[in-house]
Structures are given as structure tokens and as C-alpha cells.
Amino acid sequence: MKVDGVHHRTIWDEDGAVRIIDQTVLPHEFRVLPVDSLEAMATAIRTMQLRGAPLIGAAAAYGMMLGMGEDPSDPGLARSLAILEATRPTAVNLRWALDRARERLALLAPVEREAAALELAREICQEDVATNRALGRHVLDLIRTLGVAHRPVRILTHCNAGWLATVDWGTATAGIYMAHEEGLPVHVWVDETRPRRQGGRLTAWELGKHGVPHTVVPDTAAAHLMARGEVDMVVVGTDRTTARGDVANKIGTYAVALAAADNRVPFFVAAPSSSIDWGLREGADIPIEERSPDEVAWIRGRTADGESAIVRVIPEGSPAVNYAFDVTPARLVTGIVTERGVAHATEGIAQGLRRLFPERSGS
Amino acid sequence: MKVDGVHHRTIWDEDGAVRIIDQTVLPHEFRVLPVDSLEAMATAIRTMQLRGAPLIGAAAAYGMMLGMGEDPSDPGLARSLAILEATRPTAVNLRWALDRARERLALLAPVEREAAALELAREICQEDVATNRALGRHVLDLIRTLGVAHRPVRILTHCNAGWLATVDWGTATAGIYMAHEEGLPVHVWVDETRPRRQGGRLTAWELGKHGVPHTVVPDTAAAHLMARGEVDMVVVGTDRTTARGDVANKIGTYAVALAAADNRVPFFVAAPSSSIDWGLREGADIPIEERSPDEVAWIRGRTADGESAIVRVIPEGSPAVNYAFDVTPARLVTGIVTERGVAHATEGIAQGLRRLFPERSGS
DSSP: OEETTEEOOSEEEETTEEEEEOTTSTTTOOOEEEEOSHHHHHHHHHTTSSOSHHHHHHHHHHHHHHHHHHOOSHHHHHHHHHHHHTSOSSOHHHHHHHHHHHHHHHTSOHHHHHHHHHHHHHHHHHHHHHHHHHHHHHHHHHHHHHOBTTBOEEEEEOSOOSGGGSSSSOSTTHHHHHHHHHTOOEEEEEEOOTTTTIIIIIIHHHHHHHTOOEEEEOGGGHHHHHHTTOOSEEEEOOSEEETTOOEEEETTHHHHHHHHHHTTOOEEEEOOGGGEETTOOOGGGSOOOBOOTHHHHEEEEEOTTSOEEEEEOSOTTOOBOOBOEEEEOGGGOSEEEETTEEEETTTOHHHHHHHHOGGGTTO | OEETTEEOOSEEEETTEEEEEOTTSTTTOOOEEEEOSHHHHHHHHHTTSSOSHHHHHHHHHHHHHHHHHHOOSHHHHHHHHHHHHTSOSSOHHHHHHHHHHHHHHHTSOHHHHHHHHHHHHHHHHHHHHHHHHHHHHHHHHHHHHHOBTTBOEEEEEOSOOSGGGSSSSOSTTHHHHHHHHHTOOEEEEEEOOTTTTIIIIIIHHHHHHHTOOEEEEOGGGHHHHHHTTOOSEEEEOOSEEETTOOEEEETTHHHHHHHHHHTTOOEEEEOOGGGEETTOOOGGGSOOOBOOTHHHHEEEEEOTTSOEEEEEOSOTTOOBOOBOEEEEOGGGOSEEEETTEEEETTTOHHHHHHHHOGGGTTO
């Protein structure tokens, strides 16, 4: 999408090198980072210089290209796969991209692997953009259905399932950008999303840069906004969704879903099929990443003088806990929006997903 | 309660001057602030140098003493009452304390008003401590009932209904301090409570200073902790509770109550009778204060060098919204704990409150 009028993607290759947007310094600084080794890509994923399930998939494929440039042997292939797989445990796209890389590269001669990995990375990027565009059209239809004359459709989102979480367009945001570009008025309530504030830092930044009206709200205010009748729909992304429709997504999503249910606000999950774990039925079986308590205790921002600063926000000596994700049970989900259409609660989420993806039903 | 082994209250008078603990610089700095004029007290309440419904009541009474020292005439009395009443709209204790001051002072000769206001302020402080002690014993009974051998009782709280929100003991925390002092093991999950982080700043600080085991959690994680079965009970405070049991409390309380209900975790509200608005039935009628968006956009903390710094945490140009409170409907409340006992959902919250306070039933 656009940054100050110029179109950008979150990851690309240029003269054989990989470039990413460093998401840890947003929203106050826009910095393009060269990533020139397997280790650097693993670090970028682990430290969340890039994040978002679909983007992690693309980054893992580019990581394989860098790994194959360093050591394309069979042990080198196994090592690259293992290093990348260990970076983040919850996002299923990571495993999905690495499975594709393994299949594609294992049968090739080592000398062909770097070029094949580059080709795969580009393919995954193109597919991601096409998927988000298709998924976005279905979200756009939902927005149109809710459209009210003379006022914007008010959409609440949590975390960042925007273009920064993908290669372009975003999952939850694709339909919002499309509505905005068609002149259908929208207003986005952006949940701050503590502790890492992907909403307040990233979603607010990308919506602002693209010109979409929005307001940042503390996570604590989402339920109150719904109780006041100020939210027409919720759309969030997902890191991993089970075949039955249990949704692992950024910590706090479950609470948003509870508030939506209590106030009869439709709660939609934008889930490209690559984020669906067809082999899993129970959300309780999804591994939940626990991250450093420092992400709760310290906050990065910018002083009034324009300096970047990191400040401690809880007492010295107070411990903190930092679960990265939670699981929203399928019973709270109004619909799962995929690139092929919407699995609605009215038909049963599991049935809907089987209808949309019959080829995966047996798996 | 204790700060580094020394007993403190949040407000007191010394040689005719009022002293408070400045809560805006906690947890990184412990600063006692002299408050020497009506205007200074109004500012302290408005800027939340002191906060918490019971403490605001005591502060308003001391504010009346300062106002009567400046101008004890009838117009001066009316002016002092009006200035203090305008500071915070939601806490009912403010109005309650000012009503008592009006009744007590109006019939006196101007020359007697300053001394009478001081006497009233001290009375309100003593009553607050006695009320919290009585209320705490009922919370302690609930903790004992939930007590499990060989592990601590795990209690989640939101915002700060601790001793910093009162003159001493706290409302939600009084029973927790009592359990801790009796050697009944407790562990407190402290919701950070964005935007002003009264949990992460104040509750964590006071529990830590008194030696009570606790862990800070982002607001987004409370529901997940309950889903994991790691919370035995929730206890929160209230700024204003209706006769039917609808509870206005810090923004985010409603979401905590929804998560508790979804996971069958008992949800208790510590409500001294001074925070019950007997004339109101509907929570929807409680005025909800909207504060400056700067409280969402900027965060104060301490750098690794020990410097205090205020940083912007959302993009320049992104608006924010800042509701200070929300309303938790009575249907989500397991029990309202008062200084006279508990109004349980099993008997009906409204009926329970009438049983405990028969003299208020007619009002």
C-alpha cells in the first residue's frame, strides 16, 4: 500500500539481496533493512522486525534462499529449515512455507537450490497478494452489507492484520482499503494491542499513511465502544485457525470476541487458507508462544524532542507475563473469511470451511 | 500500608497543611506533595495526583478545609463546593463527601467552618479506614473459601482499588493484605490497565512494597489466563455502583467480567456503601468521564539510565479516544462486597444490597 504516496511492499528482492521494512522502529521511523544472511532473517523473524503470519511465510521462503546461498548441501538444507522453523512457534504459515521449500528443494541438485528458493519466495509473495485481494473482496461485501447511508461503517480491529502483516493489502484490512478506494466511507477503531502495540504502532501508521480514517483505542475500551453501539463489525486476522474454526490470534482477541458476542456485533476472522491448520480440530492444541516479560515492562516511543527512547513502565522487581496469542473458540466467531468466500456460523464454521476447501476435507 | 517497612497513608494533615502521595510519578519515584490551597487540591484531583473513589472523597473534604481557610463566607462555601464538584464526574464519593460538607458547614458561622471542615476530613479518613477493614474481612472470607492446600489463591484485579485508592488498606486489596498477613498464600495477577496503567504502576508498586507476590499482565492477557484456569477469583473496585448492582469502574472492567463469566471465575466487586448510588438503578445512566487522548498517546516511564521520560506511542496525526470508565452489568457480577457483607448473585444483587442496607432501600 502507499507510504506518503509511494507504493511499498513489506519484503522484496533487489539485485539478489532481500529488503524488509523494519517494523520495530515504526511508527516514528520508516527504515528499510537489508537482510543478507540466513541468520539475519531468523533474527528478523524472531525479534519481530517483520511479523504477521503471511509475511512470516514469505520471509521464511526468502530465508531459505539466503540459506541455500550459504550452504546448498543436504545438511545445509536441513539446517536452514530447522533454524527458520525455530523462530516462532504459533504461526502455521511458517511451517507451511518451509514444507513447500523442503518439497521443492530436496529433489534438486544443490547447485539449483538457491535459484529455486528465490523463485519459490517470489511465488509465495505473488500468491499472498492475490489471496489477500480475493479475501479482501469478500470483506468488502460484508462492509457493503452493513453500509448505512450518511455515516461511515465503523470497524474495530485488533493487532495488525494489515499490509504490514502480509506482503501487501493485509488480510483484515484488504477489504477496508478497497472500501476506502471505492469511496465507501469507513472508520476504523484500532485496538492498541498491548504489549507490543501492533495496533497503536502499525495499524494506525499504515491506515494513516494510506489516508483511512481511524482512531486508536486502548484495549480496555473496545468492549465499552461496543456497548455504546459504536462498532458495526469486528475484523481480525489469525495466526492459526483449526478446521473447526477455533482461532489463535494476537493476545486479547478472545476478549474482543466476548465483547462482540455480548453486544451482538458481528465478529469476522480474515483467514487465508494458508493460516488454516487442517490437521487440528481443537484450539486448545495450538501451541501458544510465551515471549520475554521485557516486552511488557519496557515501551519504546519518541520524546517530544524527537528522540527515540525506551522506558520502563512497571516497578523494578515486579514480574510480568507475556503470552503472545490466545484462542477464540469457534462459538464466538460470526464468520471465517477466506480467499474463496466466507464460512458462516449460520451454516457451521467447520461445514463452511469444508464447503470452501473440499480438497482439504480429508486431511 | 507499608512502604519500605514504614507505615503510610495516602493523605494526612500535619501542622495545618495537607500532604498527599503524588501518584503520577509512581512507581519510579515516591514523592510527598504539600497541598496548600483549594485550587491546588482541585488540580490534584483533576490531574490524578490522587485518585480512587474513596480517596477522592477524603481529598474533597480536605479541599473544603482549604477553601474555608481562604473564604469561609456563604458565597465562598458555594464556590468551594462547585470547584471541587467539577473535578471528576464519575466517582460518587466526591458528591457524597461534598454533600456531607455542605450539610455540616452551611449552618455554622463562617468563623467556625475551617475547623469543622478539618474535623469532617479527619472523620471521613477514619471512617474510610474502618470501612475498608470491615470490607476486607469479607473478602478474606471469600479467599479462605477458595483456599486450596499447597498453592496460593490466584486473584486477578484491574486498575488500582488498593490502598493508594483509599486512605489505607484499599477496597479490593484489603482482604488480600489481610490474607498475606495471616500467612494464607495469595498471588495477584495485576492487569496493567491502559491507558493510565494504574494496575501496572500503582497496584504492582503497592503490592511489591508490602511484599505481596504478584505478576503484571497486559490487559489483553486477562481472558487468556482465565481460559488457562490460572485465576481463582477476580476482585475489582468501583467508582459508582447502582442499587441494582450495575458497576461503573475503570475502563476494561466490563471485559474482565465477560471473561470471568465465560470461564466461570467468580467476579467480585469491593464496594464500600459510599460508592453505591442508591438513587440510580440503571448503569446506563452513570455519566462516563472522557479524558484527554494524550493519556493514550503518551506514556511516562523511566529510561535504563534512571531518567524520567514521556514518550509518544502512537503515530503523529492518529487520533485516540479515552473513556475513563465502563459499566459492568449486574448480570456478570458474582457478588458485591460491602463493609456489612456480601450481596450475592444467588440471592439477587439488588435484594442483597437491600438486605444489607435496609435504611437506604427507600431512597
